[in-house]
Amino acid sequence: MYMQIKKSMVCAAMRERTGFTLIELLVVIAIIAVLAAILFPVFSKAREKAKQATCVSTLKDLGLAFNMYSQDYDNFLPPYGLTTASGPYWTQIVTPYIKGGSEYNYFGYSNIALGGYRPCPSRTNNTSYTYGVNYGSVYGVFGYSEYYNSSRRQIPLIDLNPSCFLVGDARIDRIGNPREYPFDKDSDGDGVKDSNSWGGLGIYNGATERHSDGMNFLFADGSVRWVALSDFMGNKNKMWNR
Numbered sequence: 001m002y003m004q005i006k007k008s009m010v011c012a013a014m015r016e017r018t019g020f021t022l023i024e025l026l027v028v029i030a031i032i033a034v035l036a037a038i039l040f041p042v043f044s045k046a047r048e049k050a051k052q053a054t055c056v057s058t059l060k061d062l063g064l065a066f067n068m069y070s071q072d073y074d075n076f077l078p079p080y081g082l083t084t085a086s087g088p089y090w091t092q093i094v095t096p097y098i099k100g101g102s103e104y105n106y107f108g109y110s111n112i113a114l115g116g117y118r119p120c121p122s123r124t125n126n127t128s129y130t131y132g133v134n135y136g137s138v139y140g141v142f143g144y145s146e147y148y149n150s151s152r153r154q155i156p157l158i159d160l161n162p163s164c165f166l167v168g169d170a171r172i173d174r175i176g177n178p179r180e181y182p183f184d185k186d187s188d189g190d191g192v193k194d195s196n197s198w199g200g201l202g203i204y205n206g207a208t209e210r211h212s213d214g215m216n217f218l219f220a221d222g223s224v225r226w227v228a229l230s231d232f233m234g235n236k237n238k239m240w241n242r
């Protein structure tokens with residue numbers, strides 16, 4: 001009799017344990033949500049790191065292409081634009097020197113369907129160039145054009161300051177050299193001057209901090225490095241000086 005009662009009690013207890021209670025289910029869901037919240041930023045950071053590495057390798061190939069171009073043109077880099085206002089521009093001039101590129105490609109243009117070639121994978125829109133050259137007729141490395149500005153052949157590539165930037169992550173195909181286009185205007189209203197009062201280049205003179213608050217730069221010595229936005233603004237290692 002006693003055994004029978006005990007057996008039926010155990011059975012009842014076991015029946016109660018056959019499913020999850022609502023509370024248990026909610027706890028499990030909450031734990032999954034917390035884990036997802038922790039892991040998703042980690043995954044997206046890892047994805048951005050991979051894109052940044054692709055961008056670095058693209059800029060290294062661009063450095064080799066500039067080097068080959070300069071060997072064909074008495075050690076000089078291509079101008080920003082050649083001969084007339086309608087181009088061709090450096091983005092077209094340099095692509096035949098890059099493996100797989102042709103005269104019909106536009107280096108760094110974001111829309112591959114429209115002939116864009118090797119755009120930065122971290123771009124956020126599909127209607128612009130993603131790399132800009134160090135631009136300016138006096139302090140820049142790439143002058144407007146040989147047609148408008150004979151200064152394009154002032155300094156051969158091998159005589160440039162090795163830590164001077166040639167190309168960097170940008171929203172347009174040029175970055176106004178801050179020595180010629182100083183940061184004398186606060187365009188986002190946070191009290192810090194971040195762009196040139198001329199206004200044609202936009203915030204950071206066209207450069208953009210698309211990789212973890214910084215950007216990748218190709219330098220005159222062929223090296224490629226990530227530079228924090230604040231270091232670019234502060235001319236670290238004299239990266240603006242040619």
Ligand SMILES: [Ca+2]
Pocket residue numbers: 186187188189190191192193194
């Ligand atoms: Ca500002």
